[in-house]
Amino acid sequence: MDKKTNETSKSDTIYSEATVDTTTSGTKETLLQKVDYAIWSMGNLEEYFLNKLSKATSKTQGNEIYEEYLENMGNRIENFNELEADFLAIYTNYYEHEKDQYIFPDSLQQNVDLFKNTELEFWEIGEGFVEIRYKPYHYYNIFKGKVTDDYEYFLKNEAKENTVLYSADAGILISPKDIGERVLTWEKFIIQYPKSPLLDQATKLYQEYCYDYLMGMENTRTVDYSEGSLESENKKEYKRFISKNPNSRTTKIIKAFLTQVEANPDYEELDKWVKKELNIKPVIIPNEP
Secondary structure (H helix, E strand, O other), X not given: OOHHHHHHHHHXXXXXXXXXXXXXXXXXXXXXXXXXXXXXXXXXXXXXXXXXXXXXXXXHHHHHHHHXXXXXXXXXXXHHHHHOHHHHHHHHHHEXXXXXXXXXXXXXXXXXXXXXXXXXXXXXXXXXXXXXXXXXXXXXXXXXXXXXXXXXXXXXXXXXXXXXXXXXXXXXXXXXXXXXXXXXXXXXXXXXXXXXXXXXXXXXXXHHHHHHHHHEEOOEEOEEOOOOEEOHHHHHHHHHHHHHOOOOHHHHHHHHHHHHHHHOOOHHHHHHXXXXXXXXXXXXXXXXX
């Protein structure tokens, strides 16, 4: 093997050689060193994939690199959440409402500062929980123009949706109209890309958003069950959607749902009907030994 071949081989495997210690034992300084090393290792891994992507000869190959990148980076992000578990558990304690910002003591600010020059961010997901994740457009910005149309559509819309918190504390945080737009986004994907490797993911997103669009959540119901009628905001939104999208599959479902509400505004019955209509399979929890 000549020197050039050997260097190429080393470059192609370097990302798998670095292991990340996710144990949280040791001093505060030791933990920060582990996080710092994990950030360096992740940057090294990203360079490997960017190099690989630059040599891709087709957009289909770009898809394959994206899938590999997603899996590897997902594992690294899990590492960060493990390493920073103690800090994440107290993160929201340092939010000052009067100043509308987080203010940490110096001892904890070090944890935040380590991530300043990365594409990672601390993301509050409600009820005092915080996680570390990539910024919403990270994957799209890397792979746009280098993957097939279905992947680019998926990544662009996934990024857009991830810019805001969708739900927390058993309630939906975006408007009924915005949920309707998400439903339409994934309905269009299913129609345009029926053979996409991402079809199952898109279908699941469609089902979940459509279910919430019709049924809401515990703290944001679409039906006032005490009165047996639709909430006014949802009723207005359904009319808008139907008018704007007369040929949509979802429009047919909405019309049928409205008929169901009028005939029998019972939560349990509506829940069963919507899940059956959307082909949402029941979650089977295995019996504990």
